[in-house]
Amino acid sequence: MKINVNNCDIALTAGARAQFPRDPRPQIALSGRSNVGKSSLINTLLGRKSLARVSSAPGKTITINFYNVDKKIFLVDLPGYGYAKRSMDSKRSWSSLTEDYFLKNPSADALKLVIQLMDNRTGPTDDDILMINMMIDREIPFILVATKTDKLSKTALKNRIEELQHEFFEGTGIEIIPFSSVTREGKDEVWKKIFDAIS
Secondary structure (H helix, E strand, O other), X not given: OOOOOOOEEEEEEEOOHHHOOOOOOOEEEEEOEOOOOHHHHHHHHOOOOOOOOOOOOOOOOOOEXXXXXXXXXXXXXXXOEOXXXXXXXXXXXXXXXXXXXXXXXXXXXHEEEEXXXXXXXXXXXXXXXXXXXXXXXXXXXXXXXXXXXXXXXXXXXXXXXXXXXXXXXXXXXXXXEEOOXXXXXXXXXXXXXXXXXXO
């Protein structure tokens, strides 16, 4: 499938399950804690500076944003989780919305891949592990992307990725893709995984 990634816009913003699109186009969802870099990843993948807004207040967004890419696929930005200052009502709201996306989505068959983000400096949080285990249990295909890799030298980054792989994912077959929105490291690898998933 040939896709013009420069032909993109935000198709809709869903704050409730009833607003999810009933559409057969493949969906690629992005999951991760607040402030892990989901918006930056979307902007980098699509070659835009501010299509996906990078919030100055982590945890603010509690909607699901569907980005239309060349009218062929949706990139789906799920609400960030794990932000301590968010109110309990808001936490329940995003939790319910994210749960509905995975469990009660009318276009569930269209979900081809989840890009699970984690900060390479901190490694996976408890919430990240819960999300990963949920996807494994429900056989939802996913890849793991370690963000903000420009904060480390090449040698330090290599050692850090190996450390994370050994500590958390040894023997699981889960591959960690290093990514930076600053250097664009990992952009091509992530697109390859997306194209593999929708082909």
